[in-house]
Amino acid sequence: MTAQRRVVAEVLDGEHVHLTADEVHSRAVDKLPEISRATVYNTLGELVSLGEVLEVATDKRAKRYDPNAHRPHHHLVCAQCGAIRDVHPTGNPLADLPDSERxxxxxxxxxVTYRGTCPNCAAA
Amino acid sequence: MTAQRRVVAEVLDGEHVHLTADEVHSRAVDKLPEISRATVYNTLGELVSLGEVLEVATDKRAKRYDPNAHRPHHHLVCAQCGAIRDVHPTGNPLADLPDSERxxxxxxxxxVTYRGTCPNCAAA
DNA sequence: AGCTTGATTTAGACATTGTCTACTCTAGGG
DNA sequence: CCCTAGAGTAGACAATGTCTAAATCAAGCT
Known part of the structure; x- marks a missing residue:
């Protein structure tokens, strides 16, 4: 556990939102100015392998990193502004896929990714 | 409807698989050598707006284009090789999201994206 | 303490995917 | 025949991610 990795972990812990790799990098630089992009990518990759962080691929270009990996959940995305919320639907979609469809x-x-319009964008 | 657009439409119709924009471009070039990347992107964008084609964002880097837009369906992705199959689960996930979670x-x-290992990769 | 060894970090080149711009081409109207 | 509008083209540009070579650091050994 080096200083760089601690900083990346702190960034993700502090904000339990859904940051892109670049956003993680910017915030890490605030705390440790000499950290490099490659290290952020490496560290994020390791955290994902360890199961500490989830990669989320909404349809935006950049992957996002979700530190809330231990509580299973899905996402609700605003089609206009890209805002993301964690959601917990009832039901078990795995059970909804019959063997004949596997x-x-x-x-x-x-x-599961729900898409729609957030209150902000609906108002605008 | 120009020659270029027809070619893009043919590529997607002929193969009802899930091609990346680059793959669509390669196959289009086979049929119409002077077609440019920009035109393929433009045409794909138009087809998506028209609702004729779906963009699919699995976690791979490139978006894929799914011509099977009229029959609602979801996807089953091999975590190793990236193979994609269309699937039709039972149940309605929209109903599983309570108002309190919206x-x-x-x-x-x-x-809905199911992930797992395809028979090929399991054998290897 | 000084050395060695291997892992980590760094800077920057590179690759991939997608977007934008300025120019060219073509078809149809005058 | 010329003009215009839209479509297409080539290639530059941008955003995201990956890789490599060299510098740095930590830890154990003597």
Whole structure:
């Protein structure tokens, strides 16, 4: 555990939002000016492998990193401004996929993304 | 409807798979060598606006284009090789999101992505 | 303390994907 | 035949992510 990794972890802990790698980097630089982009990417990659952080691929260009990896949840995305909220739907989508629709895959995860318009964008 | 647009439409129709923009471009070039990348992107964008084609954001870097836009469906992705299959789960995930979890959003769509290992990768 | 070894970090080049701009081409109206 | 508007083109540019070579650091050994 080096200073750089601690800073990346702190950035993600402090804000429990959904940051892009670049945003993580900017905030890390505020705390440790000499940290490099490559290190941020490396560290994020390690955190993902360790299961501490989730990669979220909404349809935006950049992946986002979600530190709330231990509590399973899904996402609600504003189609206009890209705002993301964590949501906890009822039901178990894994159970909704019959064997006949699995094509021999060993299915291990489901990711559900709801899309819509957030109150802010609806008002504007 | 120009020659270029017809070619893009043909590429997507012929293969009802999930191509990246670059793959669409390569195949379009086979049929019409002078077609440019920009035109492919423009045409794909128009098809998406028209609702003829869906953009699919699995976690891979590139967006994929799914011509099967009229029959609602979701996707099953191999975490190793990236293979994609269309699937039709039972149940309605929209109904599984209670009002208390909508944060004032007007929710209009759900996208469900199952992840796992395909038979090919499991064998290897 | 000084050395060695290996992992970590860095800077920057590179790759991929997508967007934008300025120019060219073509078809149709006058 | 010329003009115009839209479509297409080439290539520059931008954003995101990956890789490499060199510098740095930490830890153990003598």
């Amino acid at each position: 094509f021999g895959f060993a299915v291990s995860e489901v990711e | 944060f004032g959003f007007a929710v209009s769509e759900v996208e």
